[in-house]
Amino acid sequence: MAQMVRDVMTKDPVSMSSDASVAEAAKAMSDLRIGSVVVMDKDRPCGIVTDRDITVRAVATGRDPSKTRLADICTHDIAAVAPDQSIDDAIRVMKSRDIKRVVVMSESKLEGIVSLGDLTSRGEGTDVQVDISRAEPNN
Secondary structure, three states: OOOEHHHHOEEOOOEEEOOOEHHHHHHHHHHHOOOEEEEEEOOEEEEEEEHHHHHHHHHOOOOOOOOOEHHHHOEOOOOEEOOOOEHHHHHHHHHHHOOOEEEEEEOOEEEEEEEHHHHHOOOOOHHHHHHHHHOOOOO
């Protein structure tokens, strides 16, 4: 039987308000040893910000991390899958979008996040990693 997204996802991913500062997100990532934060507008995910986004979209462009909001640098076009979808579905989404993580949603509620690391640690997703590594940079 195929494994489902719920079997590999990280439950209750770290999320922060879209009004939170880049510095707050960076501190949370450092303290919790994570690479991304789901950006929320009220109770709904509206984006995702990664440690790379902070580096490329804030620090490298000279923005003040304590004054720049997550809404200003996050990726707003987030990819999502449902907990009852197969891992293969999540892999297809990652490959088609050249991304390393997807949020897991039940209707409009954030349930979790699945990263390429979650999949490769279980022996899945190796081909995704190869495809993404070969893809053209997206920003």
